[in-house]
Amino acid sequence: MVKLRAWLCVLAICVSTESWAADGPQRSIRFEEIGMKAGVRVTHHTRKFHGKNADVLHMFTDGGAAVAVGDYDNDGFEDIFVTDSDAGKPNHLFHNNGDLTFTDVAEKAGVAGGNDPSSIVSDALWFDYDNDGKLDLLIARFGTPILYHNEGNGKFKDVTATSGLNKFGNTIAVIAFDYDNDGYLDVMFANYFKPVNLLELKDPHVLPNDLDNATNGGGVTLWHNTGKGTFEEVTDKAGFGKVTGWALDLGHGDFNNDGLQDVYIACDYGTDHIFLNNGNGTFREVTEKATGWDTKKGMNVDVADYDNDGWLDIYVTNITDEYMKECNMLWHNNGDGSFTDVSKETGTCETGWGWAAKFADFDNDGWLDLFVVNGLRSAGPDSYVPLILPVITTPGLDITDVNNWPDIGNRTWSGYQKKKLFRNLGNGTFKDVAADAGVANDLDGRGIGIADFDNDGRLDIVQTNADQPLLLYHNIIEKPGNWIELKLIGTKSNRDAIGARVKVEAGGLTLIREVDGGNGYAGQSTRRLHFGLGNVTRIEKIQIRWPSGATEIVVVPLNRVSYVEEGRGAVR
Amino acid sequence: MTNKTFSYLFAMLMLAATQLAPASDTDFQAGMKAIAANDFSNGLRYLELAVTGDPENIRYASEYRQASIRGKEFDRSLKFFEKAIADHPNSANLHLNFGFAYVDKIPVAGSITQVILANNALTEFSKAIELQPSWLAFYTRGESFLFWPKIFNRASLGVADLVKAIEIQKKGPRRSYHVKTFIALGDGYWKTDDLTKARAVWQEGLKEFPNNEQLKSRLALQGDQLKSTIEDQFDPSKRVDTDLRELWSN
Numbered sequence: 001m002v003k004l005r006a007w008l009c010v011l012a013i014c015v016s017t018e019s020w021a022a023d024g025p026q027r028s029i030r031f032e033e034i035g036m037k038a039g040v041r042v043t044h045h046t047r048k049f050h051g052k053n054a055d056v057l058h059m060f061t062d063g064g065a066a067v068a069v070g071d072y073d074n075d076g077f078e079d080i081f082v083t084d085s086d087a088g089k090p091n092h093l094f095h096n097n098g099d100l101t102f103t104d105v106a107e108k109a110g111v112a113g114g115n116d117p118s119s120i121v122s123d124a125l126w127f128d129y130d131n132d133g134k135l136d137l138l139i140a141r142f143g144t145p146i147l148y149h150n151e152g153n154g155k156f157k158d159v160t161a162t163s164g165l166n167k168f169g170n171t172i173a174v175i176a177f178d179y180d181n182d183g184y185l186d187v188m189f190a191n192y193f194k195p196v197n198l199l200e201l202k203d204p205h206v207l208p209n210d211l212d213n214a215t216n217g218g219g220v221t222l223w224h225n226t227g228k229g230t231f232e233e234v235t236d237k238a239g240f241g242k243v244t245g246w247a248l249d250l251g252h253g254d255f256n257n258d259g260l261q262d263v264y265i266a267c268d269y270g271t272d273h274i275f276l277n278n279g280n281g282t283f284r285e286v287t288e289k290a291t292g293w294d295t296k297k298g299m300n301v302d303v304a305d306y307d308n309d310g311w312l313d314i315y316v317t318n319i320t321d322e323y324m325k326e327c328n329m330l331w332h333n334n335g336d337g338s339f340t341d342v343s344k345e346t347g348t349c350e351t352g353w354g355w356a357a358k359f360a361d362f363d364n365d366g367w368l369d370l371f372v373v374n375g376l377r378s379a380g381p382d383s384y385v386p387l388i389l390p391v392i393t394t395p396g397l398d399i400t401d402v403n404n405w406p407d408i409g410n411r412t413w414s415g416y417q418k419k420k421l422f423r424n425l426g427n428g429t430f431k432d433v434a435a436d437a438g439v440a441n442d443l444d445g446r447g448i449g450i451a452d453f454d455n456d457g458r459l460d461i462v463q464t465n466a467d468q469p470l471l472l473y474h475n476i477i478e479k480p481g482n483w484i485e486l487k488l489i490g491t492k493s494n495r496d497a498i499g500a501r502v503k504v505e506a507g508g509l510t511l512i513r514e515v516d517g518g519n520g521y522a523g524q525s526t527r528r529l530h531f532g533l534g535n536v537t538r539i540e541k542i543q544i545r546w547p548s549g550a551t552e553i554v555v556v557p558l559n560r561v562s563y564v565e566e567g568r569g570a571v572r
Numbered sequence: 573m574t575n576k577t578f579s580y581l582f583a584m585l586m587l588a589a590t591q592l593a594p595a596s597d598t599d600f601q602a603g604m605k606a607i608a609a610n611d612f613s614n615g616l617r618y619l620e621l622a623v624t625g626d627p628e629n630i631r632y633a634s635e636y637r638q639a640s641i642r643g644k645e646f647d648r649s650l651k652f653f654e655k656a657i658a659d660h661p662n663s664a665n666l667h668l669n670f671g672f673a674y675v676d677k678i679p680v681a682g683s684i685t686q687v688i689l690a691n692n693a694l695t696e697f698s699k700a701i702e703l704q705p706s707w708l709a710f711y712t713r714g715e716s717f718l719f720w721p722k723i724f725n726r727a728s729l730g731v732a733d734l735v736k737a738i739e740i741q742k743k744g745p746r747r748s749y750h751v752k753t754f755i756a757l758g759d760g761y762w763k764t765d766d767l768t769k770a771r772a773v774w775q776e777g778l779k780e781f782p783n784n785e786q787l788k789s790r791l792a793l794q795g796d797q798l799k800s801t802i803e804d805q806f807d808p809s810k811r812v813d814t815d816l817r818e819l820w821s822n
Contacts, residue, residue: 297683392684393692
């Protein structure tokens with residue numbers, strides 16, 4: 001009988017009286033930084049410019065330290081792609097050896113390049129654009145993108161020329177999602193500067209025309225996947241042509257629970273935008289009603305249901321420092337088309353000069369925690385900030401002109417900032433536990449990639465840093481709660497199942513997660529959906545809503561990664 | 573009564589009315605009445621006429637700004653004072669209120685625009701001091717310097733202005749609003765890391781104004797609690813009370 005009960009529990013259908021961890025003693029989240037030991041301790045390099053405006057252009061383009069997580073060889077272990085940005089510097093493809101060590105195979109795989117004299121690598125994204133079951137790789141650049149097709153033998157082939165993705169842009173972020181639910185993943189780029197080559201600058205008037213309401217950025221571009229290995233630009237047709245801000249990050253998700261993927265665009269130097277999907281290949285902007293216009297410096301978008309109310313919320317980092325008090329925005333989805341910023345109430349408002357932020361359940365208690373990286377430039381003892389004051393306050397000064405900005409030299413600008421790990425207390429508030437958790441480093445963070453790299457049920461973190469070494473935080477929390485992790489495989493839907501929503505009902509809570517295609521600044525996390533379950537061992541229901549519109553109830557075992565194929569249930 | 577007689581009598585009545593209440597005051601009263609009825613369009617127009625007619629009247633200018641805040645007409649207010657100053661460049665009152673108009677817009681502005689507005693306000697306050705080095709002008713500019721983050725090193729300039737304001741107020745009759753100078757000067761010393769002087773000034777203020785809760789609170793608090801109280805005072809997202817009503821109420 002004991003054996004039978006154990007077996008039933010493994011199938012996650014045993015009746016139990018256990019409660020969620022949130023109701024019991026709280027587990028302490030703990031991480032160990034293992035970058036060196038794991039073989040991933042590489043240092044990022046921002047692009048160095050040459051000539052008269054070199055220092056200022058360098059200062060305005062110091063992103064590019066990105067991470068993309070994905071199992072490119074389908075061996076069951078998540079691999080890590082890491083970008084570099086300086087001329088000639090290689091990107092890294094860290095193959096997961098399965099024992100928390102990694103081997104850089106970028107050169108061998110053919111994906112190390114991209115930082116040529118006229119292009120700067122800025123972001124990367126794994127996605128299976130041709131639904132062949134193998135993750136392809138898209139490199140975003142200040143320049144034209146590069147699309148690598150996964151040949152399935154550990155090698156990649158550059159197919160950019162035939163893909164149609166050959167338009168120049170100063171792209172800083174990229175996501176993939178199937179906006180028209182035709183079964184093929186489309187691509188959206190966030191473009192920071194307008195499309196001029198900064199490395200061969202002819203006109204120095206390239207900087208923002210207003211530091212709170214800029215309208216001369218690169219906007220966004222949307223590319224429709226034809227299903228034949230090519231993409232066609234549909235930016236205007238889809239309704240995004242009027243976005244002219246300094247788009248810095250993108251997030252997608254079904255914000256209004258209608259089965260369609262909507263979009264949030266975070267813009268630096270001015271208002272963010274929120275677009276709802278009309279379901280006919282077009283979008284409508286609802287910013288005014290949904291969130292209102294803002295003047296902040298949007299840096300990151302992550303989408304998740306942090307309060308388990310069945311509606312996806314949105315977290316946007318901004319800039320909060322001694323000299324600039326913007327506060328982040330945690331947009332609570334009110335379920336009626338409007339969002340309310342609850343960052344102050346939840347304790348997630350102040351994170352310094354914000355960059356990436358990602359929700360994840362690090363302690364498996366069923367409530368999504370939030371890791372935020374920050375810090376612009378940590379250098380010498382003098383600050384750059386006082387030097388900017390005359391630029392900002394001199395009447396009539398053309399701030400778009402690179403020549404009117406002072407060199408930063410070795411000065412610090414919002415540097416040495418401590419990272420934040422907000423533990424979700426399950427009562428609508430968060431508590432910063434970064435120091436106790438061992439993640440309160442003060443590097444100049446940029447991107448975050450979250451995944452369970454050793455398949456032990458505890459989510460780990462990759463943190464990229466500008467001009468500084470990468471960090472890999474191994475989650476070593478003791479006695480974590482129960483969990484399930486689902487890797488969804490679309491058949492009628494796109495193979496990556498991006499946009500699929502899973503609803504788990506257990507222990508009195510209903511958790512929803514969606515597979516995202518690269519939400520969050522400079523970082524793509526695992527596509528596997530992770531559900532912490534605390535002490536709960538009985539799952540009432542797991543329902544999947546596929547992008548195709550099909551719904552499916554599945555049963556999966558506790559405490560292991562399960563593969564679920566559309567229409568076939570758990571297959572592994 | 574002939575039309576001629578009526579016209580004569582009407583003209584005499586109008587003349588008398590003009591002598592009883594100057595045009596500016598009439599406009600001011602009409603403006604206040606309209607604002608009370610939430611008629612901002614007419615209210616602001618009348619108040620603008622009042623200020624234009626009597627640019628040195630601090631009450632008119634102050635009430636105009638408060639009405640502009642209520643009507644969210646920040647840009648209109650700025651444009652009005654800009655033009656008024658062009659017409660009356662030597663009016664200390666106009667410069668002071670122009671500075672306040674910049675301050676009034678800060679809470680609704682973006683973070684960088686806030687810096688620009690605050691800097692423009694300082695410029696106007698400085699012109700007001702040049703024209704008329706009054707307690708109000710020194711106190712106002714001194715307090716404004718304290719809003720600037722430490723990194724800009726402006727707190728010491730604020731302390732210097734507030735010391736002058738204290739000197740001026742000591743020479744005249746005591747007014748209830750003079751307590752503000754003690755609070756601000758103490759805050760200025762705190763911001764320049766001189767807690768001893770800060771406490772001494774707050775203590776001195778408390779001797780003159782023994783019931784003031786802000787002074788009591790500052791003297792009772794230490795460390796982070798004191799820091800939080802003072803920083804809260806200088807939070808740029810919160811509206812600064814620029815209503816000058818206290819000046820003519822005391």
